[in-house]
Amino acid sequence: MEEIIDIDELAEKQQNEKIKEYLKEDESVSKELTDKINELTIEKNKLSDKSAELKEKEDSLRDKLTHDANTDDIRKIADEIDEIKQDMIQISENISGLEKDLKEISNAKNRTEETKVEYSKKISSTIDEYDKKISTIEAAIKVCDNEYLKKAQEEELSKMKETLDDMKEERSRELKEALNVAMPNNTDDSYNDLDSNSDTKINSLLDEVTVSPLDINNDTEIEIPSVIEDKTEPEETHANDLDNIIPLDLNLDFMNSNEEEKENDTNILTEDITPTVDLSLDLDINNTDASSYEVINEDTVSDDKISEIFSSSGILPSVFEYLDKMIKEGV
Amino acid sequence: MSINHKIITLDNNKKYFVLEEISYEDNNYSLILNIDDETDINIVSIKEENEKIKISDINDSKLNSELSKLFKTSIEESIKMYS
Numbered sequence: 001m002e003e004i005i006d007i008d009e010l011a012e013k014q015q016n017e018k019i020k021e022y023l024k025e026d027e028s029v030s031k032e033l034t035d036k037i038n039e040l041t042i043e044k045n046k047l048s049d050k051s052a053e054l055k056e057k058e059d060s061l062r063d064k065l066t067h068d069a070n071t072d073d074i075r076k077i078a079d080e081i082d083e084i085k086q087d088m089i090q091i092s093e094n095i096s097g098l099e100k101d102l103k104e105i106s107n108a109k110n111r112t113e114e115t116k117v118e119y120s121k122k123i124s125s126t127i128d129e130y131d132k133k134i135s136t137i138e139a140a141i142k143v144c145d146n147e148y149l150k151k152a153q154e155e156e157l158s159k160m161k162e163t164l165d166d167m168k169e170e171r172s173r174e175l176k177e178a179l180n181v182a183m184p185n186n187t188d189d190s191y192n193d194l195d196s197n198s199d200t201k202i203n204s205l206l207d208e209v210t211v212s213p214l215d216i217n218n219d220t221e222i223e224i225p226s227v228i229e230d231k232t233e234p235e236e237t238h239a240n241d242l243d244n245i246i247p248l249d250l251n252l253d254f255m256n257s258n259e260e261e262k263e264n265d266t267n268i269l270t271e272d273i274t275p276t277v278d279l280s281l282d283l284d285i286n287n288t289d290a291s292s293y294e295v296i297n298e299d300t301v302s303d304d305k306i307s308e309i310f311s312s313s314g315i316l317p318s319v320f321e322y323l324d325k326m327i328k329e330g331v
Numbered sequence: 332m333s334i335n336h337k338i339i340t341l342d343n344n345k346k347y348f349v350l351e352e353i354s355y356e357d358n359n360y361s362l363i364l365n366i367d368d369e370t371d372i373n374i375v376s377i378k379e380e381n382e383k384i385k386i387s388d389i390n391d392s393k394l395n396s397e398l399s400k401l402f403k404t405s406i407e408e409s410i411k412m413y414s
Contacts, residue, residue, distance in 0.1 A: 122357065129354060133408070140411050149411075152404070295384040297340035301348070306336045309348070310410050315369055319350065319362070319406060322372040323399040330396020 015127055022123050022168050026116045029175045033109040036183060037102060044098040051091045058084045108182035112175060119171050123164065130160035338366065341386070351405045352377070355398060361386070362402045374398050 061077045061084070137153040309315055337349050347363040354360075358376055363386075365371030374395055375386040389395050 125354065125357075133404075136408055136412070140408070144411075152408075156404075292385050292387045293341040293343060295339045295386060296342050298384075299338045299340075301336045301338055309350075310412075315364065316406070316410065318369055319364065319372055320403065323362075323403045323406070326374065326392075326395045326399035327403070328396075330393045330399070 015124070015131070018127055019120060019123050022164060022171075023116070023120065025168075025172055025175055026112065026119070029112060029179060030109065030116075032179065033105055033112070033182065036105055037109065040098050040102050040105070044095055044102070047091050047095050047098065051088055051095070054084050054088050054091070058088075105182045108178050112178050115174065119167070122167060126160070126163055126167065130156055130163075134160075339363070339386075347373075351402050351409065353398070353401050353405060355401065360389075360398050362406070374402065 058081055061081050065074060065077050133156050134153060137149055137156065141149045141153065338346055339349060340346050346366045348366050350362045350364055352359065352361045359378070360374060360376050363373050363375055373388060375388055378385050378387070389398070
């Protein structure tokens with residue numbers, strides 16, 4: 001029996017696989033942060049148990065104070081209680097330090113999860129964008145196979161890989177930064193096991209607590225990493241220079257039904273903005289200055305007319321000339 | 332490649348033919364051609380703002396250059412499709 005394959009489903013599955021490939025490091029960092037949170041939570045619980053144990057010991061000593069009236073014993077017990085109280089204060093400080101660390105790491109984890117969503121969307125849209133291009137070229141190759149098309153396809157594949165790798169590299173930097181800020185003293189030797197010997201005197205156990213790496217971290221100011229970097233480059237002012245664009249003869253009247261409008265229509269950049277004003281528009285497309293224009297109407301264009309434009313010998317050289325000029329200006 | 336050819340009318344009553352539309356780094360850009368002045372060709376950013384579509388020119392020459400490369404490829408493919 002022939003197996004029926006849903007092409008859309010297969011494509012979606014393939015894309016998900018591609019996205020997964022670029023999310024491996026995210027998964028790894030998320031696991032590392034989760035493991036650290038679990039580790040610190042266990043450590044905190046251990047310290048809480050020790051604190052309870054000390055409290056119990058203190059109560060027991062106080063009971064002895066009630067029943068044994070011997071002066072030497074009273075002094076000895078009082079000293080022990082005092083020592084226990086000091087130890088409990090130390091444990092309490094360590095618990096506070098652990099709670100602070102836990103909060104920092106949890107915040108860092110939440111932050112990376114949030115930015116992971118944005119990153120995934122970027123990866124997905126990039127793959128989509130290139131897949132569409134590549135599919136179009138593939139379709140063209142089926143109709144007319146030639147070296148140029150194959151080369152174009154290879155170029156698009158290469159560009160896609162390059163773009164995705166750049167995004168992956170950038171994400172990797174963000175994750176490393178998040179890890180470094182969340183766990184500045186992250187080492188594998190971790191924290192001491194306070195339950196290693198249940199027969200050891202409480203004071204000895206507390207000594208272990210006081211040399212725990214947590215003490216080192218307690219005084220360390222940890223900031224939540226901002227993994228989204230503002231990458232906006234300084235904007236360059238650049239006035240569009242249309243002087244070198246050659247006027248063309250092709251008439252596009254078929255696209256304009258209103259003759260009056262045509263009379264009023266002029267170059268968007270050269271007439272409406274006076275020469276004293278910077279002709280360049282702000283790259284920030286949220287700006288509402290006079291250089292932004294609102295689209296008040298959209299009309300679809302039939303395939304025949306599009307075909308007429310793309311097959312005409314008049315417009316396209318001008319378009320390519322403009323694009324080549326823009327490319328050169330950016331180099 | 333985005334195949335979404337249309338004619339847009341701006342609030343200054345100028346009409347432009349949208350030759351190509353692309354999405355680049357989370358923003359949308361169009362290559363537009365004034366239907367009454369074939370020398371008026373521009374790469375613009377497209378943004379939806381308060382349910383209104385707004386276009387703005389781009390003054391970053393590097394971005395313009397990158398977009399021009401993409402549009403060039405896109406146009407070349409369109410030519411193949413429509414020729």
